[in-house]
Amino acid sequence: ExxxxxxxxxxxxxxxxxxxxxxxxxxxxxxVSWYQQALGQGPQFIFxxxxxxxxxxxxxxPRFSGLQFPNYSSELNVNALELDDSALYLxxxxxxxxxxxxNEQFFGPGTRLTVL
Amino acid sequence: AQSVTQLDSQVxxxxxAPVELRCNYSSSVSVYLFWYVQYPNQGLxxxxxxxSGSTLVKGINGFEAEFNKSQTSFHLRKPSVHISDTAEYFxxxxxxxxxxxxxxxxxxxxxxxx
Numbered sequence: 729e730x731x732x733x734x735x736x737x738x739x740x741x742x743x744x745x746x747x748x749x750x751x752x753x754x755x756x757x758x759x760v761s762w763y764q765q766a767l768g769q770g771p772q773f774i775f776x777x778x779x780x781x782x783x784x785x786x787x788x789x790p791r792f793s794g795l796q797f798p799n800y801s802s803e804l805n806v807n808a809l810e811l812d813d814s815a816l817y818l819x820x821x822x823x824x825x826x827x828x829x830x831n832e833q834f835f836g837p838g839t840r841l842t843v844l
Numbered sequence: 845a846q847s848v849t850q851l852d853s854q855v856x857x858x859x860x861a862p863v864e865l866r867c868n869y870s871s872s873v874s875v876y877l878f879w880y881v882q883y884p885n886q887g888l889x890x891x892x893x894x895x896s897g898s899t900l901v902k903g904i905n906g907f908e909a910e911f912n913k914s915q916t917s918f919h920l921r922k923p924s925v926h927i928s929d930t931a932e933y934f935x936x937x938x939x940x941x942x943x944x945x946x947x948x949x950x951x952x953x954x955x956x957x958x
Binding site: 732759763768769770771772775776778783784786790796818820824830831832833835837838839 | 876880885886887888890891893897917934936944945946947948949950951
């Protein structure tokens with residue numbers, strides 16, 4: 729069974745640029761969540777995708793967007809990068825069996841984005 | 845909305861000593877509670893979780909936590925730590941009604957010294 733993988737591992741961009749981060753879910757999982765972890769902070773929920781549709785969003789501006797593909801892999805896109813977007817971006821996959829059912833989230837190793 | 849407060853940003857201890865990492869939460873609805881561990885340059889690994897039932901929860905690597913509803917706390921404990929337990933520990937909550945979103949504390953860096 730393959731765990732959650734993310735690419736790239738590290739990325740350096742300049743302010744104003746756009747970036748795409750990728751996540752491959754654990755085998756059999758149908759839900760992907762994205763989190764931003766700034767240095768010295770806990771992860772913050774960005775959004776979740778379930779069966780290719782957004783299923784909840786945290787307090788992030790619209791320039792943070794995502795996609796989920798039929799194979800349940802996912803992308804996180806960030807437009808007009810700002811210095812404060814520098815962070816570790818974590819992807820977590822889970823198998824959703826129902827809204828009131830606990831679904832354990834399995835985290836990938838993250839992509840470290842540096843914005844200069 | 846929920847919030848999580850981890851009361852200690854850093855906890856240094858000696859090897860084989862007991863340790864307690866403190867976590868308090870705030871929520872107007874029922875919650876699930878979690879502890880995650882993050883080793884350097886790695887993602888998050890679930891240590892243990894409280895969903896319902898017994899308030900004393902046992903997890904991996906000898907860790908346990910106790911849910912105290914009246915004090916809105918979920919403190920993590922280990923009776924005897926090892927050097928390999930050195931890592932960042934995060935307490936998290938989610939709403940039982942829509943449990944897709946985890947709200948994390950700022951983390952506690954546990955450093956185990958020889």
